Amino acid sequence: MEFPIKKSCPDMAREALSLPMQRVHIIMKIIHADAMRSFPPFDGLIAFETTLRHASVTRAAIELGLTQSAVSHRLRKLEDFVGAPLLIRQPSGVSATAAGTALSNGLAGVLDRMGELRALCRAAAPSSILKVGVGAALADYWVVRRLPDFAKANPGIPVEVTILEGDAHAPSTGLDVVVRWHQVSGFRATSTQRLLCREHVFPVCHPRLLPHRRSKYDPTLLRSLPLLHKGRAGEDSGAEWSWTTWFERLGFGRPPSAEVRFATIATAIAAALAGNGVVLARSLLVQDALKDGRLVRVLPPSWDLLSSKTQIVRWPAPMARDHRVTSFVKWVLQTAKAASG
Numbered sequence: 001m002e003f004p005i006k007k008s009c010p011d012m013a014r015e016a017l018s019l020p021m022q023r024v025h026i027i028m029k030i031i032h033a034d035a036m037r038s039f040p041p042f043d044g045l046i047a048f049e050t051t052l053r054h055a056s057v058t059r060a061a062i063e064l065g066l067t068q069s070a071v072s073h074r075l076r077k078l079e080d081f082v083g084a085p086l087l088i089r090q091p092s093g094v095s096a097t098a099a100g101t102a103l104s105n106g107l108a109g110v111l112d113r114m115g116e117l118r119a120l121c122r123a124a125a126p127s128s129i130l131k132v133g134v135g136a137a138l139a140d141y142w143v144v145r146r147l148p149d150f151a152k153a154n155p156g157i158p159v160e161v162t163i164l165e166g167d168a169h170a171p172s173t174g175l176d177v178v179v180r181w182h183q184v185s186g187f188r189a190t191s192t193q194r195l196l197c198r199e200h201v202f203p204v205c206h207p208r209l210l211p212h213r214r215s216k217y218d219p220t221l222l223r224s225l226p227l228l229h230k231g232r233a234g235e236d237s238g239a240e241w242s243w244t245t246w247f248e249r250l251g252f253g254r255p256p257s258a259e260v261r262f263a264t265i266a267t268a269i270a271a272a273l274a275g276n277g278v279v280l281a282r283s284l285l286v287q288d289a290l291k292d293g294r295l296v297r298v299l300p301p302s303w304d305l306l307s308s309k310t311q312i313v314r315w316p317a318p319m320a321r322d323h324r325v326t327s328f329v330k331w332v333l334q335t336a337k338a339a340s341g
Contacts, residue, residue: 044078045107047071048086052104055093130324133162133178137266138311141285142339143179150331157324176325179332182312191320194329196311197336199282200304201240204295206275217300219250225298226277229258230268238308241280249303282307287339311336 050060051071061071079086086100096104134143139161147159162175179196187195209225211218231237239245243255262268265285272279273289278298289295313332319325 040081041074041077044074044081047074048078048100048103049107051075051087051094052096052100055095057089057094128158130157130159130328131162131174131176132159132328133164133175133180135179135181135311136163136165137264137269137285138179138181139163140266141269141289142287145288146335149335150328153331154324154327157327159328176319176322177313177315177328180312180314181309184308184310187310187312192317193312193314194333196313196333197284197340198310199284199307199340200301201280201282201307202301202304203246203278203298204281204286204290205272205278205298207293207296208275209278210296210298217298219299219303221298222247222250222278223252227255227258228268228271228277228279229261230265230279231261231263240305240307243280245305246280284311284336284339 047060047064047066050063051057054060054063057068057071057075061068064071075087082099082103084099085097086103088095088097088100143161147161150157150159164178164180184195184198189195203222205225210221227243229243230241243258247253247255260271262271265282268279269281269285269289271277272281273294281295283304286295290297313329315325315329
C-alpha cells in the first residue's frame with residue numbers, strides 16, 4: 001500500500017518557483033484580490049445621510065460642524081466610489097437620484113446597526129449612570145420637576161440628562177433612553193419604542209392678561225390679546241399650531257400678522273409666563289404652570305386639538321433588558337399616563 005507524501009513548505013515553494021512566472025503572477029493576483037474588501041468612505045455616507053435628511057447641504061454642514069465645501073467634497077468622494085450621481089440639487093432643496101434612493105434604503109439599517117455598537121458594549125459592561133436624552137422643552141417644563149420622584153423610587157440609578165438638539169430623526173449616540181418629539185402618523189409600538197402620551201394643544205396666557213372677575217371663558221378675548229407665534233413663518237408643523245386655524249374655528253376670520261416669532265416652543269412659553277401674550281401650548285409642557293396658577297386657559301378644554309406629533313420613548317435593542325432602562329421607561333410612561341389622565 002502506498003501512502004501520499006506530505007510536502008513541506010520548502011517543497012511547495014520550490015514547486016511554485018518552477019512554474020512559469022506569468023502563471024505565478026496570476027495566482028498571486030487572484031489571491032490578493034480575494035483578500036481585499038472595498039468599503040465606501042464612511043464620512044461620505046454620514047454626509048449623504050445628513051444632507052438627504054435635511055434636504056440641504058447647508059443644514060447638513062451645521063449639524064456636522066463642517067463647512068459646506070467640506071460636506072460637498074465628501075459627497076463627491078462617495079459619488080466617485082458609487083460611480084453615479086446620488087443627489088439632485090434644486091432651488092426647493094436636495095433630493096435623491098435613483099441611485100441615491102437605493103443607497104438611502106440600504107443605508108438606514110446599516111447606520112442603525114452601527115449606532116447600536118456602542119449600546120452593545122454598554123450592555124456588556126453597563127455604566128452606573130443612566131444616560132437619558134430629552135428635548136429641551138420637555139426637560140425644562142416637565143421632566144426636571146419629576147426626576148426627584150424617579151430618584152426616590154430608584155435610589156441605585158443615578159440619571160444624567162442630555163438635551164437633544166436638531167431633527168427628530170437625527171441619531172442619538174451614547175444614550176440609553178431618548179424621548180423625542182415625533183410624528184404620530186405611521187408610529188407603532190415595538191420592543192424598542194413606546195408612545196409617551198397623546199398631547200393636546202390649546203391657548204394659555206398669564207392670569208394678569210384676563211379680566212379679574214372673569215366668571216366664564218370668553219373666546220372674544222383672543223381678538224384683543226397679543227398672540228405669540230412659534231417656529232418659522234410658513235413652517236409646516238401641523239394645523240393645531242396655527243393661529244389661523246383657531247381664529248377660523250372661532251369664526252373670527254384671519255388673525256393679525258405675527259409681529260414676533262420664537263424659534264422654539266420653550267421660548268414661546270417663557271414669553272407667555274412673562275405676560276407677553278397668548279401662546280398655543282402642549283398639555284404636558286404647561287401642566288405644572290396651570291396647576292400653580294402661573295398660566296390659565298383662554299378657552300374651555302372642549303376646544304382642545306390633538307397634537308399631530310407626540311413624544312416617543314426609545315432605547316437601543318441591546319439595552320432592552322438593562323434594569324435601569326426598563327425602570328426608567330416604566331416610570332416615565334406611568335408618569336405621563338397619570339398626567340394625561
